[in-house]
Amino acid sequence: MNRIPLSSTCDEMQRQLLTRRSLFGKTAAGLGGVALGQMLSTGSSGALLDVNAMGGKEGLPGLPHFAPKAKRVIYLFQSGGPSHVDLFDGKDFLEKHHGSDLPPSVRGDQRLTGMTARQASFPVVKSLWGGKRCGERGTWMGNIIPHMQGIADEMTIVRSMWTEAINHDPGVTYINTGSQQMGHASMGAWLSYGLGRANENFPAYMVLLSQGTGKNPGQPLFSRLWGSGYLPSSHQGVMLRPGANPVLYLKNPDGVSRDSRRRLLDTLGDLNRQHAEAAGDPETLARVEAYEMAYRMQTSVPELTDFSDEPESTFKLYGEEARRPGTFAANCLMARRMAQRGVRFIQLFHRGWDQHISIRNQLPRQCQDVDQASAALVRDLKSHGMLEDTLVIWGGEFGRTVYSQGELGAPTSGRDHHGRCFTTWMAGGGVKAGYDHGMTDDYSYNIAQDPVHIRDLNATILHLLGIDHERFTFKFRGLNQRLTGVEEAHVVKDIVA
Numbered sequence: 216m217n218r219i220p221l222s223s224t225c226d227e228m229q230r231q232l233l234t235r236r237s238l239f240g241k242t243a244a245g246l247g248g249v250a251l252g253q254m255l256s257t258g259s260s261g262a263l264l265d266v267n268a269m270g271g272k273e274g275l276p277g278l279p280h281f282a283p284k285a286k287r288v289i290y291l292f293q294s295g296g297p298s299h300v301d302l303f304d305g306k307d308f309l310e311k312h313h314g315s316d317l318p319p320s321v322r323g324d325q326r327l328t329g330m331t332a333r334q335a336s337f338p339v340v341k342s343l344w345g346g347k348r349c350g351e352r353g354t355w356m357g358n359i360i361p362h363m364q365g366i367a368d369e370m371t372i373v374r375s376m377w378t379e380a381i382n383h384d385p386g387v388t389y390i391n392t393g394s395q396q397m398g399h400a401s402m403g404a405w406l407s408y409g410l411g412r413a414n415e416n417f418p419a420y421m422v423l424l425s426q427g428t429g430k431n432p433g434q435p436l437f438s439r440l441w442g443s444g445y446l447p448s449s450h451q452g453v454m455l456r457p458g459a460n461p462v463l464y465l466k467n468p469d470g471v472s473r474d475s476r477r478r479l480l481d482t483l484g485d486l487n488r489q490h491a492e493a494a495g496d497p498e499t500l501a502r503v504e505a506y507e508m509a510y511r512m513q514t515s516v517p518e519l520t521d522f523s524d525e526p527e528s529t530f531k532l533y534g535e536e537a538r539r540p541g542t543f544a545a546n547c548l549m550a551r552r553m554a555q556r557g558v559r560f561i562q563l564f565h566r567g568w569d570q571h572i573s574i575r576n577q578l579p580r581q582c583q584d585v586d587q588a589s590a591a592l593v594r595d596l597k598s599h600g601m602l603e604d605t606l607v608i609w610g611g612e613f614g615r616t617v618y619s620q621g622e623l624g625a626p627t628s629g630r631d632h633h634g635r636c637f638t639t640w641m642a643g644g645g646v647k648a649g650y651d652h653g654m655t656d657d658y659s660y661n662i663a664q665d666p667v668h669i670r671d672l673n674a675t676i677l678h679l680l681g682i683d684h685e686r687f688t689f690k691f692r693g694l695n696q697r698l699t700g701v702e703e704a705h706v707v708k709d710i711v712a
Contacts, residue, residue, distance in 0.1 A: 272412045273411045273412075275408070275409050275410075278409045278410055278682060278687075279682055280683045280686060280687075281681050281683075282681060283645075283679065283681030283682075284644060284645025284679045284680075284711070284712070285604055285606040285644030286413070286604040286680075287558065287559050287561070287604070287605050287606070287644075288606045288607075288644070288676065288680070289561045289563070289592065289605060289606070289607050290560070290561070290562045290563070291547070291563050291565070291589055291592075291608065291610075292387075292562060292563060292564050292610070292611065293565055293585070293609065293611040294434060294564050294566045294568060295383065295429075295434050295568030295569035295570075295611060296383070296386075296569060296611050296612060296614060296615055296632055296633075297568045297610070297614065297637075297638075298568075298570060298578060298630055299374070299615065299638040300615060300617050300659050301342050301343055301344060301357050301578060302356070302360055302582070302638065303355070303372060303638040304355070304636075304638055305341070305345070305355055305357060305659070306342075306657060306659060308658070309339060309340075309341040312339050313339055313340065314338050314339065314623055315338065315339050316336050316337055316338060316339070317337040317338070317618045317658060317660070321656070321658050322337065322660070323661075325635055326381050327381075328382065328631055330620060331616070331618075331620050331631040337618035337619075339617055339658065340617060342357060343574070344359040344579070345358050346358055347364070349364045349367035350367030350368040350370075350649055351368055352367075352368075352649055352650075354372060354651050359578065359579060359586075360582050362587045362590035362591070363590050367649065368648060368649040369597070369602070369642045369643070369649070370640045370642050370648070370649070371640065371641045371647050371648070371652060371710045372638060372650070372651050372652070373639045373667050373707070373710065374636070374638045374651065374652070374654060374655055375636060375653020375655065375662045375663075375666050375667050376636065376637045376653075376667050376669065376672065377634060377636055377637070377666055377667070377668055378612070378613055378634040378637075379395075380395055380612065380613065381613070381632050381633075383612065383632075384437075386612035386613050386632075386634065387434075387436070389669060391441075393670065393673060393697060393698045397439055398439075398444055399444045399696065400443050400444035400445060400446045400689070400696075401420075401440060401442055401443070401444070402560070402562075402673065402698055403419075403422070403441060403562055404420060404441070404444065404450040404452065405446070405450075405698045406560045407420045407450035407560065408443075408446045408447070408450045408689075409682060409687055410559060410680065410682075411559075412557070413558075413559055414556055415511065416511045416512065416514075416556075417512070417519075417556055417557065418452070418453045418508060418558070419450070419558065419559040419560060420441065420452040420558075420562070421452060421453050421455060421558050421562075422453065422454040422561075422562050423455055423546040423550070423563045423564070424436065424563075424566070425542055425546050425563065425584075426567060427543070427565055427566055427568065427580070427585070428581065428583075429567035429570060429580050429581025429584070430567045430568070430570065430577055430581075432566070433568070438454070445691040447497055447498065447500075447501045448501045449500075449504040449505060452560075455516070455549070456541075457540035457545070458540055461520050462509075464509075465509055465512060465513055465516065467513070473513070476510065480506050480507065480510055483506065484506065487499050487500070488500070488503065491503075519552055519556065520540075520549070522545075529548065529595075532595060533548050533587065533588050533592075533595075534587045534591070536584075536588070543563065543584050543585050544587065544588035544591075546588075547563065548588075550563060550592060551595050551599070551601075554601060554605055555599070565584065567581050567584070570615065571620055571631065572620070572621065572628070572629045573626065573627055574628065574630055575626070577629075589609055592607065593607055593642050597643075601643075602644075603643060604643070604645075605643050605644050606643055606644025606645065606646065606676065606679055606680075607642045607643050607644065608639065609639065609640045610637070610639030610640065611637070613632055613634040614633045614634070614637025615633050615637075616630045616633045617630075617658050617659050618631075633660070635660070635661060636655045636659065636660065636661060644679055645679040645712055646679070646711060646712060647710055652665055652667070652707065653665040653666065667707055668704070670700055670702065670703075671706070672707070673698050673704070674699045674704040674705060674706050674707075677698065677699075678706040678711070679711065684699045684706075685697070685699075
């Protein structure tokens with residue numbers, strides 16, 4: 216089929232992606248049918264729907280907009296809100312003022328959650344495990360993450376992240392989709408839509424989940440966080456489960472051979488393509504693509520998840536937990552294997568970072584889950600010559616308060632949610648190695664220099680992949696929707712190598 220010229224891609228694509236429940240239930244005939252035909256016409260070959268022009272396996276024409284620095288992303292998402300005060304943003308000032316009340320002038324008029332808003336006092340809590348200066352630049356990192364301390368010279372650490380969200384679900388939704396409201400497309404879906412697949416045997420976007428030993432169970436995660444929203448559903452993330460059946464319903468039923476499955480898919484594909492041309496529903500083509508991808512994954516996924524070809528040195532690097540399917544360590548190793556096979560966006564969600572209570576017991580366990588494997592992934596990618604064009608991101612939806620939730624020093628005390636400043640680190644993929652960006656105040660409670668909104672972070676990720684976030688849009692509900700939302704966002708150029 217003919218490709219749509221770049222100058223007309225967006226407008227033409229909107230005409231093609233009809234829906235509105237496929238024009239009020241696929242208008243049958245007469246004037247409705249005429250109007251439908253006009254809306255679907257490509258004006259060239261007469262083909263009704265070109266899945267490539269709608270963000271198919273090859274992505275959209277004209278993307279990337281400019282030469283990318285990164286070819287792929289591995290996003291190590293720490294769900295629940297890691298304590299930046301204990302991990303990345305401790306200060307000598309907090310040691311001196313431990314136990315004193317956080318001044319009202321520092322708290323200002325910021326929203327507090329219902330869990331601490333009525334506390335009689337807000338006692339400052341120092342970094343509970345201490346820290347040290349790491350790397351050539353002497354950046355502060357907590358002693359609770361010794362392996363990550365060892366890769367400080369590979370990292371850009373952004374200490375001035377912020378978000379308006381103060382609760383988990385809107386916070387996680389916001390940073391992953393550009394909106395606190397449900398129904399928007401996830402970052403991985405946007406990249407699948409725009410850039411397409413690099414390997415026809417794997418989806419462009421794959422997801423792995425793990426449960427930490429900090430807070431168990433952690434905050435729930437919903438599939439809409441890796442969903443496609445208003446984009447064609449073929450771009451939603453494919454989640455791999457641990458164990459013998461990584462993808463549900465991928466295996467053929469008993470008595471069904473691979474040849475008979477192929478014949479069935481060929482017949483079904485012909486019928487669905489006829490229906491797509493008659494009805495103009497792009498989701499029909501998305502369904503065809505899903506069937507075909509599942510067929511290819513019947514052979515590609517078992518090979519991906521079989522670690523028997525990994526040398527013992529790999530498990531020494533990632534730790535023994537990497538042998539156990541479903542752990543964060545195993546998922547980090549899986550992420551490297553996915554990256555080697557051309558998966559464009561790999562997202563690990565690790566639950567359990569919500570330390571409202573018992574932080575002294577919970578946070579060390581949670582850090583132990585991820586510390587060695589996070590550092591190992593960066594080292595492993597570098598040893599394979601892949602770090603330069605693989606962007607690794609580590610962070611959550613917000614941080615934690617410097618003040619104690621509950622009585623200071625009590626075994627049940629913890630830290631509450633804090634969105635007005637927190638930390639994210641990045642490595643490889645075109646960001647500076649050994650660089651600190653942004654600064655918080657003495658209390659690690661407000662941003663003192665170079666604020667980075669989560670929209671700015673997303674704009675920067677797109678930029679590193681060669682995409683101008685302002686030009687990468689999809690019209691929905693009368694707006695040009697973007698991963699960076701409809702408000703202003705800026706690329707953080709200071710962190711780009």
